Amino acid sequence: MPQFSKPVSIIFAQSSQGNLIRNNSTILSNPIEYLKGVGPLRGDLLKKELQIFTFKDLLEHFPFRHIDKTEVKKIASINPSLEYIQVSGSIISIEVLGEKRAKRMVALLQDDTGILELTWFQGISWIQKSLAIGQEWLVFGKLSYFMGKPQLTHPEMELVTREKTEGKPFLEPIYPSTEKLRVRGLNGRQIGKLIYTLMGLLREADIPENLPEPILSAMQLMPRYEAFRNIHFPPNPAAYERAVNRLKFEELFLAQLRLGMIRSQRHRYSKGLLFGHVGALFNTFYEKYLPFELTGAQKKVLKEIRQDTARGHQMNRLLQGDVGSGKTIVALLSMLLAADNGYQSCLMAPTEILARQHYAGISALLENMPLQLKILTGSTKRAERKKILAGAESGTIQILIGTHALIEDDVQFGNLGLVIVDEQHRFGVAQRAKLWKKSALAPHILVMTATPIPRTLAMTAYGDLDYSIMDEMPPGRLPITTVHRFEDRRSQVMDFIKSEISKGRQIYIIFPLIEESDKLDYENLMKGYENVKAYFPEPSYWISMVHGRMNGEQKEVNMQRFVKGETQIMVSTTVIEVGVNVPNATVMVIESAEKFGLSQLHQLRGRVGRGAEKSYCILLTSKKLSAESRERLKMMVATNDGFRIAEKDLELRGPGDIEGTRQSGMLNFKLASIVGDKHLLESAKTLAEDLLESDPELGSAVNLRLKQWLDSQKGQTLWSKIS
Ligand code: ADP
Ligand code: MG
Secondary structure, three states: OOOOOOOOHHHHOOOOOOOOOOOOOOOHOEEEEEEEEEEEHHHHHHEEEEEEEEEHHHOOOOOOOEEOOOOOOHOOOOOOOOOOEEEEEEEEEEEEOHHHHHHHEEEEEEOOEEEEEEEOOHHHHHHHHOOOOOOOOEEEEEEEEOOEEEEEEEEEEEEEOOOOOOOOOOOOEEEEOOHHHHHHHOOOOOOHHHHHHHHOOOOOHHHOOOOOOHHHHOOOOOOOOHHHHHOOOOOHHHHHHHHHHHHHHHHHHHHHHHHHHHHHHHHHHHHOOOOOOOOHHHHHHHHOOOOOOOHHHHEEEEEEEEHHOOOOOOOOOEEEEEEOOOOOHHHHHHHHHHHHOEEEEEEEOOOOOHHHHHHHHHHHHHOOOOOEEEEOOOOOOHHHHHHHHHHHHOOOOEOOOOOHHHOOOOOOOEEEEEEEOOOOOHOOOOHHHHHHOOOOOOOOEEEEOOOOOOOOHHHHOOOOOOOEOOOOOOOOOOOOOOOOEEHHHHHHHHHHHHHHHHHOOEEEEOEEEEEEOOHHHHHHHHHHHHHHHHHOOOOOOOOOOOOOOHHHHHHHHHHHHOOOOOOOOOEEEEEOOOOOOOOOOOEEEEOHHHHHHHHHHHHHHOOOOHHHHHHHOEEEEEEOOOOHHHHHHHHHHOOOHHHHHHHHHHHHEEEEEEHOOOOHHHHHHOOOOOOOOOHHHHHHHHEEEEHHHOOOOOOOOHHHHHHHHHHOOOOOOOOOOOO
16 A cells, blocks of 8 residues: 555544543543444454553553654755655656566655655555646655665655644654554554544543652653653653653552552561560570671571561561572571471472581581471481471471472471571472461561572562561682683693692582483583593592482482582582582582573582682683673673672563563563663652651542552552562
């Protein structure tokens, strides 16, 4: 079809209101097919293709760009760097060229600087009738080149008349569309015409303001109605920016407000177990067996936990601490607090190795304490399992450490008071929810993350939790030196390892899980193992190996040999990624490091640097690296700060890919991005918190419309309990 378009004012003036429901609260809920220009067929397609069911959905279908029609170019200034252009001139010739399929019509348009070709392949006879030599036209289209000459194919044409005082020139919105919609005459620009029609129907009252006046003025926000108008049909780029800014803020602010309300309601109304006092178990351990002075950060977090659990409300706390910051001891002390108050606790780890390690470490620390402590994992023998289940149910087991085995249905607790989830990102929301149900009154929940979560992500994905940050390392740690080496330097790396082993240190060499097939990964690891063995032959050296094909016991035996120092080298896939603690290990070699994500690299690096000796992380890669791999490696070499790394990871991968957050509905913002709109998010959070502080129920007059808005949106639950 020829793309002759009449001036916008005429096209859009035609809309009639048919059988529309016209009343303030409902016009936006009209089904989309009622809109002039839609109808049943296109309506169905809009529903299927773009999930646009109602007028409101269409209103919230935002353009992804605008074509600038504010400028009329001189023909002489046309150059290949331009994409869409608008020119004005008169027709000086019209010609039909070629035959059949090659048939086309070429008109020449002239302004006071030059001549431009306009070309049509379809609808020629109709266009021929509409065009006449000498007429003046305003022409708009996508610039292309044919035989070195610029031309516009099927341009939009508008007759220039004396009376033309209409709102042109302007920025024309282009919308996301699909192939099927395009075929039905709804391409990215035509959708704009529907939205223009819709806008013509809407009054200010149809898009009422929902933010309180003080916030509008503090943030200098455009009113809501104006923002919707301007995001679609801005008079200039600045107006568009302000509209987007307003709507992004609204999204972020309302989300923060909802999360804040969940939090503050939990603080005020949830019923929780009371850990009323600090008793003998906690105090005895603290005074007699605590192997080191707690860091300030550890003390601060313990105090927060103590306060949370002493109020009679349920604790829901996220504890973030970089690798090695000492979360385990915080967990242990919290469990003693629970025991002092007559409650059981469980500590859930993501892998068998980690559960066993926690069990070993915690048992050793509690050796002289009168406490029943057990471990339950997938490989616990039946008879033992039966005993443990009985002990959990009767309440005689005070601390139960384990893996996913803890959340199986037959595990019942007599009086579970505290659940600690270690290395949180491995557990899905659903799994945590299962634990939640294990006692009549929800136990207190402490979720400990292995990988720091960027602040912005924590604020959104976990915004309904309270969170603590441990940003202080135990004293005496030397920073880990990280280097990047290409594979052709392998022998130097091996020499370095040798010198470290000769000083009595231990080494990790990690291989990635790269292939889809378990078999290929296994072969890859075996090849690596043979290679390492060639450099480090027995009996001068002993090597442990752990991989996914081993059962729990085999892993454990190999792990223990390394923990006890019987082997100097641990060759492994990423099964040892989290939590493993061997303070004598000083070198972490990561093979094919380009294949790992940033947070995973950081986790692996965290396995060394746990003792008093200087530690190293060596990233081995091939020479062929993607730009993103290069950035990851550079970041690893540049910093040991897990929070900075997490920020970078978020930036590189986007929130959808960060483990553990995929399920989060909070990240599906229409406009805002937690990466790009960090500052807006910070303001939204602060303002939401201040507001809830001063008016927790939103009962005051200035907050009335906000309250009404939230009430009207009920049912569109954005969030549910995390644990
Ligand atoms: P993570 O936070 O990674 O789980 P861990 O709890 O495994 O860290 O602690 C790392 C190491 O630091 C352990 O060897 C632990 O004993 C030690 N550690 C923890 N807290 C302190 C402290 N306050 N002073 C000295 N060493 C500590
Ligand atoms: Mg840990």
